[in-house]
Amino acid sequence: MLLKVNANHPAFQDPAVRRALSLAIDRTAIAQVVLRYPRGASQLFPPMVEGWHDPALPELHQDVAKARALLDAAGWKVAED
Numbered sequence: 486m487l488l489k490v491n492a493n494h495p496a497f498q499d500p501a502v503r504r505a506l507s508l509a510i511d512r513t514a515i516a517q518v519v520l521r522y523p524r525g526a527s528q529l530f531p532p533m534v535e536g537w538h539d540p541a542l543p544e545l546h547q548d549v550a551k552a553r554a555l556l557d558a559a560g561w562k563v564a565e566d
Contacts, residue, residue: 505555508548 490497490506497503516522522531527544530537 499559501555501559502561505552505559507545508552508555511547512545513547 488510490503492498492503497506512527516524524531528538528542532538532540
């Protein structure tokens with residue numbers, strides 16, 4: 486499973502908005518429920534994929550409050566759409 490964001494799309498040209506999207510994703514839940522990987526996920530590749538997994542990288546995590554703050558700072562408004 487892969488989610489790709491077109492950074493050329495006007496909605497995603499701001500790096501803060503792309504960071505907000507990253508912070509909003511619950512990677513642990515996706516890894517556990519969809520991919521059936523019980524330990525969750527801290528980056529794109531699990532430790533068993535040697536050569537691609539980098540144990541030195543900081544873990545990716547979900548932080549919805551920070552995501553909302555970044556979107557607020559970027560001028561995004563909560564609406565029906």
